[in-house]
Amino acid sequence: MTETMEQWMEELLKSEAASEKMTEKQTKILASAIEVFAEKGYAASSTSEIAQRAGVAEGTIFRHYKTKKELLLSIVAPAITKLIAPFVLRGFGKVLDSNYESFDQVLRAMIENRIEFIAKHRSILKILLQEIPFHTELQVHLQKDILAKVLERLEKIVIKFQAQGQMVDLPSMTIIRLCISTIMGYIAVRTIYGEREDAVWDDAREREETITFIMRGLGYSS
Amino acid sequence: MTETMEQWMEELLKSEAASEKMTEKQTKILASAIEVFAEKGYAASSTSEIAQRAGVAEGTIFRHYKTKKELLLSIVAPAITKLIAPFVLRGFGKVLDSNYESFDQVLRAMIENRIEFIAKHRSILKILLQEIPFHTELQVHLQKDILAKVLERLEKIVIKFQAQGQMVDLPSMTIIRLCISTIMGYIAVRTIYGEREDAVWDDAREREETITFIMRGLGYSS
Amino acid sequence: MTETMEQWMEELLKSEAASEKMTEKQTKILASAIEVFAEKGYAASSTSEIAQRAGVAEGTIFRHYKTKKELLLSIVAPAITKLIAPFVLRGFGKVLDSNYESFDQVLRAMIENRIEFIAKHRSILKILLQEIPFHTELQVHLQKDILAKVLERLEKIVIKFQAQGQMVDLPSMTIIRLCISTIMGYIAVRTIYGEREDAVWDDAREREETITFIMRGLGYSS
Amino acid sequence: MTETMEQWMEELLKSEAASEKMTEKQTKILASAIEVFAEKGYAASSTSEIAQRAGVAEGTIFRHYKTKKELLLSIVAPAITKLIAPFVLRGFGKVLDSNYESFDQVLRAMIENRIEFIAKHRSILKILLQEIPFHTELQVHLQKDILAKVLERLEKIVIKFQAQGQMVDLPSMTIIRLCISTIMGYIAVRTIYGEREDAVWDDAREREETITFIMRGLGYSS
DNA sequence: CATGAATGAGACTTCATTCAT
DNA sequence: TATGAATGAAGTCTCATTCAT
Numbered sequence: 001m002t003e004t005m006e007q008w009m010e011e012l013l014k015s016e017a018a019s020e021k022m023t024e025k026q027t028k029i030l031a032s033a034i035e036v037f038a039e040k041g042y043a044a045s046s047t048s049e050i051a052q053r054a055g056v057a058e059g060t061i062f063r064h065y066k067t068k069k070e071l072l073l074s075i076v077a078p079a080i081t082k083l084i085a086p087f088v089l090r091g092f093g094k095v096l097d098s099n100y101e102s103f104d105q106v107l108r109a110m111i112e113n114r115i116e117f118i119a120k121h122r123s124i125l126k127i128l129l130q131e132i133p134f135h136t137e138l139q140v141h142l143q144k145d146i147l148a149k150v151l152e153r154l155e156k157i158v159i160k161f162q163a164q165g166q167m168v169d170l171p172s173m174t175i176i177r178l179c180i181s182t183i184m185g186y187i188a189v190r191t192i193y194g195e196r197e198d199a200v201w202d203d204a205r206e207r208e209e210t211i212t213f214i215m216r217g218l219g220y221s222s
Numbered sequence: 223m224t225e226t227m228e229q230w231m232e233e234l235l236k237s238e239a240a241s242e243k244m245t246e247k248q249t250k251i252l253a254s255a256i257e258v259f260a261e262k263g264y265a266a267s268s269t270s271e272i273a274q275r276a277g278v279a280e281g282t283i284f285r286h287y288k289t290k291k292e293l294l295l296s297i298v299a300p301a302i303t304k305l306i307a308p309f310v311l312r313g314f315g316k317v318l319d320s321n322y323e324s325f326d327q328v329l330r331a332m333i334e335n336r337i338e339f340i341a342k343h344r345s346i347l348k349i350l351l352q353e354i355p356f357h358t359e360l361q362v363h364l365q366k367d368i369l370a371k372v373l374e375r376l377e378k379i380v381i382k383f384q385a386q387g388q389m390v391d392l393p394s395m396t397i398i399r400l401c402i403s404t405i406m407g408y409i410a411v412r413t414i415y416g417e418r419e420d421a422v423w424d425d426a427r428e429r430e431e432t433i434t435f436i437m438r439g440l441g442y443s444s
Numbered sequence: 445m446t447e448t449m450e451q452w453m454e455e456l457l458k459s460e461a462a463s464e465k466m467t468e469k470q471t472k473i474l475a476s477a478i479e480v481f482a483e484k485g486y487a488a489s490s491t492s493e494i495a496q497r498a499g500v501a502e503g504t505i506f507r508h509y510k511t512k513k514e515l516l517l518s519i520v521a522p523a524i525t526k527l528i529a530p531f532v533l534r535g536f537g538k539v540l541d542s543n544y545e546s547f548d549q550v551l552r553a554m555i556e557n558r559i560e561f562i563a564k565h566r567s568i569l570k571i572l573l574q575e576i577p578f579h580t581e582l583q584v585h586l587q588k589d590i591l592a593k594v595l596e597r598l599e600k601i602v603i604k605f606q607a608q609g610q611m612v613d614l615p616s617m618t619i620i621r622l623c624i625s626t627i628m629g630y631i632a633v634r635t636i637y638g639e640r641e642d643a644v645w646d647d648a649r650e651r652e653e654t655i656t657f658i659m660r661g662l663g664y665s666s
Numbered sequence: 667m668t669e670t671m672e673q674w675m676e677e678l679l680k681s682e683a684a685s686e687k688m689t690e691k692q693t694k695i696l697a698s699a700i701e702v703f704a705e706k707g708y709a710a711s712s713t714s715e716i717a718q719r720a721g722v723a724e725g726t727i728f729r730h731y732k733t734k735k736e737l738l739l740s741i742v743a744p745a746i747t748k749l750i751a752p753f754v755l756r757g758f759g760k761v762l763d764s765n766y767e768s769f770d771q772v773l774r775a776m777i778e779n780r781i782e783f784i785a786k787h788r789s790i791l792k793i794l795l796q797e798i799p800f801h802t803e804l805q806v807h808l809q810k811d812i813l814a815k816v817l818e819r820l821e822k823i824v825i826k827f828q829a830q831g832q833m834v835d836l837p838s839m840t841i842i843r844l845c846i847s848t849i850m851g852y853i854a855v856r857t858i859y860g861e862r863e864d865a866v867w868d869d870a871r872e873r874e875e876t877i878t879f880i881m882r883g884l885g886y887s888s
Numbered sequence: 889c890a891t892g893a894a895t896g897a898g899a900c901t902t903c904a905t906t907c908a909t
Numbered sequence: 910t911a912t913g914a915a916t917g918a919a920g921t922c923t924c925a926t927t928c929a930t
Contacts, residue, residue, distance in 0.1 A: 025890080041356060043265035047925060057891040062926060130352065134263055170431055178435050181407020182400060189399050209392055213400050217439030245914070269900060279916045284901060286914095469911080485800060487709035491904060501912040506905060574796065578707055614875055622879050625851020626844060633843050653836055657844050661883030689893070712920060723895045728922060730893095 026064050028054040033071050038123035042072055042131055076131060076138060079124045083117075084146045103161045103220070107211050111183055118187065151176065168219035179214055186210045248286050250276040255293050260345035264294055264353055298353060298360060301346045305339075306368045325383045325442070329433050333405055340409065373398065390441035401436055408432040470508050472498040477515055482567035486516055486575055520575060520582060523568045527561075528590045547605045547664070551655050555627055562631065595620065612663035623658055630654040692730050694720040699737055704789035708738055708797055742797060742804060745790045749783075750812045769827045769886070773877050777849055784853065817842065834885035845880055852876040 022030075032053035036045045047068055051058045065071040100106050118125060132138055151173070158172040167175070186206065193201040244252075254275035258267045269290055273280040287293040322328050340347060354360055373395070380394040389397070408428065415423040466474075476497035480489045491512055495502045509515040544550050562569060576582055595617070602616040611619070630650065637645040688696075698719035702711045713734055717724040731737040766772050784791060798804055817839070824838040833841070852872065859867040 023889085041263070041265055043263055044356070046923075048923090058893095058925090059891055059927080060889085063889070063891095066926095068925065126355070130355070133348070133352070134266070174428060174431055177407055177411050178404060178432065181410075182403050185399055185403020185406070188403075206396060209396055210400065213439040216441065217435040219438065247915075268898080270898080280900090281902080281917065282915055285916095288901090290900065467910085485707070485709055487707055488800070490902075492902090502904090503906080503913060504911055507911070510905095512904060570799070574799070577792070577796070578710070618872060618875055621851055621855050622848060622876065625847050625854075629843055629847020629850070632847075650840060653840055654844065657883040660885065661879040663882065691894075713922085714920075724921090725896065725923080726894055729895095732922090734921065 025054070025056050025060060029056060029061055029064060029071075030075065034075055034123050034127065037072065037075070037127045042127065047071075072127075072131065073138075075124060076128050077141070079121065079128055080138065080142050080146055082121070083142075084149055103167065103218070104211050104215050106157060106161075107179065107183070107214060108207075111186070111207060111211075114183070115187060115190075118191070166220050175218060178217060182210060182214050182217075247276070247278050247282060251278060251283055251286060251293075252297065256297055256345050256349065259294065259297070259349045264349065269293075294349075294353065295360075297346060298350050299363070301343060301350055302360065302364055302368055304343070305364075306371055325389065325440070326433050326437050328379060328383075329401065329405070329436060330429075333408070333429060333433075336405070337409060337412075340413070388442050397440060400439065404432060404436050404439075469498070469500050469504060473500060473505055473508060473515075474519065478519055478567050478571065481516065481519070481571045486571065491515075516571075516575065517582075519568060520572050521585070523565065523572055524582065524586050524590055526565070527586075528593055547611065547662070548655050548659050550601060550605075551623065551627070551658060552651075555630070555651060555655075558627070559631060559634075562635070610664050619662060622661065626654060626658050626661075691720070691722050691726060695722060695727055695730060695737075696741065700741055700789050700793065703738065703741070703793045708793065713737075738793075738797065739804075741790060742794050743807070745787060745794055746804065746808050746812055748787070749808075750815055769833065769884070770877050770881050772823060772827075773845065773849070773880060774873075777852070777873060777877075780849070781853060781856075784857070832886050841884060844883060848876060848880050848883075 029050065033045075033050045036050050036053060039045075047061050048058050050071075051061055054061075061071065065074060100109065128138075132142065154176050155172045158167075158175050161167050162169065162172070162175075190201070190203060190206070197203055251272065255267075255272045258272050258275060261267075269283055270280050272293075273283055276283075283293065287296060322331070350360075354364065376398050377394045380389075380397050383389050384391065384394070384397075412423070412425060412428070419425055473494065477489075477494045480494050480497060483489075491505050492502050494515075495505055498505075505515065509518060544553065572582075576586065598620050599616045602611075602619050605611050606613065606616070606619075634645070634647060634650070641647055695716065699711075699716050702716050702719060705711075713727055714724050716737075717727055720727075727737065731740060766775070794804075798808065820842050821838045824833075824841050827833050828835065828838070828841075856867070856869060856872070863869055
């Protein structure tokens with residue numbers, strides 16, 4: 001709970017929460033909803049348990065969210081929007097578009113950035129992954145508004161590096177797919193191994209080898 | 223493709239053996255349970271809907287499966303076991319261990335094999351993916367009994383090809399991770415694009431490029 | 445189960461079972477019905493458990509007994525009838541009516557007789573006691589056909605001894621009530637103490653003191 | 667009868683204390699649960715009927731009592747505790763220990779007191795009697811916490827009167843058993859005859875004769 | 889705004905009973 | 910006659926949602 005709270009506090013400052021007016025109770029409700037949904041899945045979670053963990057009465061939830069599903073969406077929809085942020089906001093955009101000289105630096109930055117993001121929003125991402133298959137609206141939202149923009153942005157980057165001549169001449173979407181697959185695979189395994197550093201999982205090395213693998217795979221002479 | 227045939231027959235035998243003791247109604251129950259679980263998720267599925275789609279009385283479900291959860295497990299547990307089959311059966315083992323001369327042939331066979339498997343069990347795999355996070359027993363089963371064996375088998379193959387000298391000298395587990403990530407990424411995107419063949423997705427080409435990417439990434443001079 | 449079976453074997457020989465035709469399965473059904481009803485009570489017993497313990501199929505029960513209630517009655521109704529037997533049959537009747545010279549001998553015989561009876565039919569009596577309140581037919585049967593006859597017989601005995609002059613001149617029904625209360629109290633406590641013989645419960649002594657208490661209470665100078 | 671009044675008030679206070687926290691609906695649920703359980707037995711009663719008679723929705727029952735069994739226990743457990751009250755409270759204790767001069771007065775008081783108690787709690791006692799055999803916890807509670815204390819108290823009284831010399835020198839437990847048997851027998855028959863006063867059952871006389879019987883049986887010269 | 893008792897639809901499950909084999 | 914799969918009514922219990930306080 002504390003962990004979730006911390007993240008939330010951060011979110012509160014950064015996002016709409018700061019501008020909108022959320023009562024303290026509402027914040028607590030959201031926090032425990034995230035907690036419970038992530039723990040048991042949306043369908044298996046009961047509003048009464050959420051209320052209990054939030055320390056509010058059952059009815060209070062329905063004062064802020066008309067239905068249980070609205071509560072879910074109030075968690076998941078903003079999360080989807082936030083997924084796109086780094087690709088659109090000054091920070092990431094600026095970096096990718098101009099600064100880095102070589103592609104491996106881009107990969108390194110992306111890995112760093114996504115790991116941080118996942119760590120901070122693990123619970124919400126878990127909920128998102130679980131519920132996406134059952135909510136067409138979310139799927140459409142994710143695909144049209146988010147994925148499209150992300151890919152568009154990434155495409156530009158890839159094309160830029162292809163133009164520099166060392167990268168293989170594949171369709172940019174293919175390159176993006178190969179990069180993302182490999183990176184996500186690295187992050188997934190890393191997550192399973194609990195980010196520990198030992199003989200079984202030498203994170204720094206694995207990351208470098210992963211980047212090297214991609215670079216070689218894309219035709220950069222190593 | 224002789225090997226693929228062999229697997230197919232073995233799977234058939236196994237499935238038949240199980241279903242021989244099934245009444246027609248029980249088969250129908252299983253089929254609609256898979257259908258409904260895949261469609262709505264386990265927790266959001268009701269036994270009454272499963273019964274309805276199977277064309278049986280609700281009570282009939284509970285004559286064959288003591289609880290709703292037992293029904294789920296009767297679907298998911300065998301699926302987990304089947305996941306391992308191709309890595310353990312003589313057919314596949316023999317092939318991988320000795321027959322193929324170059325690593326890209328191995329990759330090609332694996333891709334073929336897994337695509338076929340996923341196509342045949344898509345619904346069940348969807349259920350499996352959805353439910354794994356909520357059932358520790360399944361997690362343990364998957365990790366200990368299945369994953370361990372699969373990795374062990376794959377490790378042998380990798381080591382054999384590393385010994386031939388053209389492949390980079392990385393930990394075999396790292397190589398396996400990189401291969402699987404890339405292949406799964408290919409299969410995932412392919413699945414989303416619905417296996418269509420058009421300007422957007424030229425499957426034959428994507429597959430070859432994916433294999434080439436891996437081979438290059440692993441140090442084979444292209 | 446063995447215990448119950450033994451009793452049943454005896455019953456079989458003695459009662460209608462010998463004349464009627466009971467299949468072996470039917471006997472087993474009755475035996476396990478008695479067992480389960482006594483253990484869980486009629487309403488909380490399931491025909492499926494009875495079938496299971498009897499080692500027959502669920503349907504078999506309903507081939508012999510149209511309903512679950514008929515199965516109950518086939519156990520309980522004969523039991524009620526048997527309750528009266530000792531008061532009507534030659535054995536007991538003869539004894540009470542003529543042989544014994546003093547009332548304490550009558551009491552002693554009754555105690556002996558009832559203890560034996562209860563021991564042999566404990567399960568069935570337990571069922572009877574549990575179910576009597578919920579089945580008017582049984583109540584009527586018990587009251588009219590059984591109790592009336594028993595009391596009638598007992599009344600004669602009491603009157604006979606009253607005529608001998610040492611017993612108080614109370615309504616015979618009052619005397620019967622006092623005797624039965626005291627005797628049942630003795631048997632009840634004895635049953636609780638599990639018929640053990642030790643410092644806590646010296647059965648022989650308790651029985652004699654009980655008889656002495658009744659005799660004194662009824663005016664016999666001790 | 668001052669003592670009886672005292673008890674009454676104490677009981678009232680205790681009951682009120684419990685019911686003060688009860689909503690009107692909860693009281694109604696309890697009342698109809700007692701009604702239905704007494705009428706049909708616990709296992710044969712349905713929560714839906716209880717709800718119906720109480721004029722509430724079925725779900726309302728489960729808001730107050732987690733399970734049907736908890737509802738039963740909420741009725742039966744306090745009843746067991748109340749059974750002991752008169753034997754432990756100052757009122758009764760004082761009376762028995764010191765005030766009464768002769769044993770028949772004690773008996774008379776006890777009869778009076780228990781008849782009143784039974785009349786007031788007939789339904790609950792019926793439920794208790796029915797369910798005791800199937801709930802080990804209740805058995806233990808009754809035996810350890812209740813019966814032991816009651817017997818201890820009664821023993822003191824008996825010993826006191828034995829010391830006065832007119833009572834037979836039997837183990838006090840034997841004397842208690844004989845008294846209780848006889849009294850319970852009287853109350854039982856009286857209950858069956860519905861407390862009517864006619865030629866068949868002259869209550870005042872039966873009661874006196876019962877007391878006389880006990881007194882004589884215990885050695886008091888009549 | 890917040891509460892929490894109340895609701896009633898519907899969830900899972902049990903079980904007496906039927907019937908084709 | 911015996912079986913046991915199938916039934917469907919009914920049982921216990923859960924839960925999102927409402928509403929008087």
